[in-house]
Amino acid sequence: AQSVTQLGSHVSVSEGALVLLRCNYSSSVPPYLFWYVQYPNQGLQLLLKYTSAATLVKGINGFEAEFKKSETSFHLTKPSAHMSDAAEYFCAVSDGNTGANSKLTFGKGITLSVRP
């Protein structure tokens, strides 16, 4: 069975500062990993995904994440935060036995606040 840990429920950064949202996973098979963003009162939007190709994955809106097998991590970063980045972010791992896009296990989510 797979699991995802997102430490902390809230991160606050200043506009222009580095954004770092942490995600650690557990999986008995090679994992497929995802970051989703949810803006207030909206649905889920895929930021980026790792499906066993390049370990450094670039996504939308300037976000990227690096898959580190030795650390079982998939942390999300953005060099310079923008006010529009304020949202809730979810890390997720899929059941590798049934495909990268199969049933997902989500972390509990991290709320990102951006201070002017």
Added chain:
Amino acid sequence: DADVTQTPRNRITKTGKRIMLECSQTKGHDRMYWYRQDPGLGLRLIYYSFDVKDINKGEISDGYSVSRQAQAKFSLSLESAIPNQTALYFCATSDPRRPNQPQHFGDGTRLSIL
């Protein structure tokens, strides 16, 4: 038009009522999923269906049932709603022929049970 449509978008109802949430998709995907989102808990899988004849329980299926009426339709029912089923519910689809493509999510149904 949205590829994955959930109806209703919002619903307020009373304890003990039977409720059905509907999901329809135009993507032609075989696989469909129901998740619920609770503050501080993320999203959790309720039920999933890999094709019309295949339905499986997820992590939190107690109190819920589903029906896969066709490839394009996957309904979630609460037979006797209780307040702790108040949550945001998401339907999603995926295509097993394109395993590197992510799941597609609907916009969610916000359900409140009084």
